[in-house]
Amino acid sequence: MLRRDPLSAFNFHVEIENLLIAGFAECSGLQAEMEPQSYLEGGVNSFEHNFWGRTKFPRLVLKRGLTQIDGLWDWYWNVMQGKIKRKNGTIYLCGNHRLPVMAWHFSQALPVKWTGPDLKADSATLAFESIELVHQGLRWEEMR
Secondary structure, three states, X not given: OXXXXXXXXXXXEEEEOOEEEEXXXXXXXXXXXXXXXXXXXXXXXXXXXXXXXXXXXXXXXXXXXXXXXXXXXXXXHHHHOOOOOOEEEEEEEEOOOOOEEEEEEEEEEEEEEEEOOOOOOOOOOOOEEEEEEEOOOEEEEEOO
């Protein structure tokens, strides 16, 4: 019998337009939420009907240690200058052997916020940057 242990959340990487961007320290926003449309039927006071509605996807937030490789900043800077280029990407969750076992594909992403590091002279922590992406949806895939 095949045993399937829960996966570790720290073992992931991100690709944007088929390029490995970097090892990120944090990724949040892997969510999808459907807004149900309710309908109140006249004379029926014990419940309301709920129908499928619009699906919302929150922003993806990617945080990583700041390096001199500035691909994320360049993408954000170009969008600020009006050179809009939407990109597709994938977040891979890896198993114990560092091979992808799950993937979340996002489409038509656009950077809408870049945050630089908090700089403190009395701290020895790493400098982190983050980028927030709006996108047009997630598709989940189990890797075999």
